[in-house]
Amino acid sequence: MARVLAERHLASGHTAWVAMSEIVDGDMAVSDLKTREKSIQEASLSLVEHNAGLAIPSSQHWSFLTQIHGSKNIEVKENESVLGLEGDALFTTQERKVLTIQVADCVPIALVSDSGAIAAIHAGWKGLLNGVIENTSEVLQDKSPGDQAAVIGPHIGPCCYEYGRKDLDSFIEAFGASVVGVTDSSTDSLDLMAIVRVILEKRGIEIEYRDGSCTSCDSKFWSYRSNGTQKRQSLLAWIEKN
């Protein structure tokens, strides 16, 4: 069942909600251009059906992207939704606009600004190298200056994300040696969370909550790395006026 990862009360008088779907909530992938709107509606209905206690705004308030592992962020403005524009982060200062990010191993992140704004970020290895977190944090700071906090959803762990030593070099160069992890079979791996931690620390962003599940180890989640699935779980993030 979808879980609330964080419910954060903001100085602006808003509450920020961050939730994460699981396999049982249905496929949240929105990869087919023609059926996107329909699939987001179905996803929303299935999520609401499985999560009676969680007051998720309905699908007409959902936004989603065509995620391309870049660093572009897109604002969700008043009376608008973003339906499949290319980018890897959404942000808004509007209430009850649900920002969604679809993942199956990449790191889903919500950034919450104390002054009443929220962002949702799709961060895989490429996006992390491309500066998707830094760019989004900056634009959020411009739009809504104040302290930021991060909420991190489930993603692939170093236990399952084997990487050749040579391929790790660019990450070590950019983020330091802490990004090198170890798999369950004692080979080198990439630790995506270590990268996220380095970036957030540099920007002085505290981690409000982190889901430590590995999407490949934990059968509650879809994992592209473990079986090449096209199905996705979704992070959902929105703010409401108290």
Ligand SMILES: [Zn+2]
């Ligand atoms: Zn694992």
